Amino acid sequence: MELRHLRYFVAVAEELSFTRAAERLHIGQPPLSQQIQALEAEVGARLLERSKRWVRLTEAGKLFLADARRMLALAEQSKETARRAARGEAGELRVGFTFSTPFTPLFATVIRQYRQQFPGVALTLHEMATLPQLAALEARELDLGFVRAVSVAVPDTIRLTTLQHVPLRLVLPADSPLAAQETVAIKDLEGLPFVMYPKNAGTGIYPQIFRLCRAAGFVPQIAMEAGEASTIIGLVAAGIGISVLPSSFDRIRMEGVVYRPLEDPAATTTMMLAQRVEDGNPRVEAFVGLAEAAARGLEQACP
Numbered sequence: 001m002e003l004r005h006l007r008y009f010v011a012v013a014e015e016l017s018f019t020r021a022a023e024r025l026h027i028g029q030p031p032l033s034q035q036i037q038a039l040e041a042e043v044g045a046r047l048l049e050r051s052k053r054w055v056r057l058t059e060a061g062k063l064f065l066a067d068a069r070r071m072l073a074l075a076e077q078s079k080e081t082a083r084r085a086a087r088g089e090a091g092e093l094r095v096g097f098t099f100s101t102p103f104t105p106l107f108a109t110v111i112r113q114y115r116q117q118f119p120g121v122a123l124t125l126h127e128m129a130t131l132p133q134l135a136a137l138e139a140r141e142l143d144l145g146f147v148r149a150v151s152v153a154v155p156d157t158i159r160l161t162t163l164q165h166v167p168l169r170l171v172l173p174a175d176s177p178l179a180a181q182e183t184v185a186i187k188d189l190e191g192l193p194f195v196m197y198p199k200n201a202g203t204g205i206y207p208q209i210f211r212l213c214r215a216a217g218f219v220p221q222i223a224m225e226a227g228e229a230s231t232i233i234g235l236v237a238a239g240i241g242i243s244v245l246p247s248s249f250d251r252i253r254m255e256g257v258v259y260r261p262l263e264d265p266a267a268t269t270t271m272m273l274a275q276r277v278e279d280g281n282p283r284v285e286a287f288v289g290l291a292e293a294a295a296r297g298l299e300q301a302c303p
Contacts, residue, residue, distance in 0.1 A: 131202030148204035193223030193241030
């Protein structure tokens with residue numbers, strides 16, 4: 001049974017005339033009659049009663065007509081769904097993001113705008129560190145990822161699009177002597193205990209702190225590790241040590257903690273979007289384009 005057979009039957013059933021149905025379908029009447037007979041033979045039931053003067057639906061034909069209309073409507077809906085998916089307006093988009101990303105105005109802007117512009121896309125968000133995101137992209141478990149710059153080589157199969165350069169902030173106890181300074185140099189942190197993400201967490205900030213400290217002539221002393229930024233900030237408040245985090249985290253206000261800019265020009269981190277190079281997914285391209293536009297808009301608003 002083909003869709004054209006259903007269209008032929010629906011036309012005859014609605015016109016109750018082979019002549020008018022043939023004109024409506026732009027085919028000859030004899031071929032139309034043959035197709036209806038073939039349909040009835042395949043269905044195994046008589047769908048139409050006909051004489052030289054009239055055509056009537058049988059009880060089986062009335063029930064078959066309702067199903068035929070539903071099947072034709074579903075076929076049209078399926079075509080439209082496929083066209084919308086090809087335009088990036090339907091389907092699913094799986095987006096990863098690092099722990100600090102939700103604190104950035106860019107992330108909130110992009111997600112909100114994408115949901116508004118593409119309401120037919122099921123947007124699923126997954127929080128994970130940068131390196132696990134890159135692995136998930138290669139494994140096709142993610143379509144996109146908000147990531148930070150990493151010290152390891154990024155696979156050739158992954159494309160990175162730079163969105164923002166975000167300054168790093170020193171997180172220190174409010175009673176620290178360094179809290180009296182408006183800005184702090186990395187070299188001033190020598191000998192102080194650090195609270196950091198675990199080395200195996202896959203974050204880009206861990207190796208960057210080591211690079212900054214080595215460039216200043218020392219190796220950071222790790223007093224404690226924690227997997228969540230809020231925990232790190234809480235440990236700083238408790239006097240365990242100091243930390244360095246992306247400036248987006250300075251929105252977490254906690255008693256006993258202050259944030260200070262770092263003087264070193266290299267004390268920045270880069271927010272990027274990662275995607276598979278060969279991926280021609282229109283949903284991915286639409287998201288990247290929207291994110292780039294949002295990043296430019298925020299940069300112009302806050303030069």
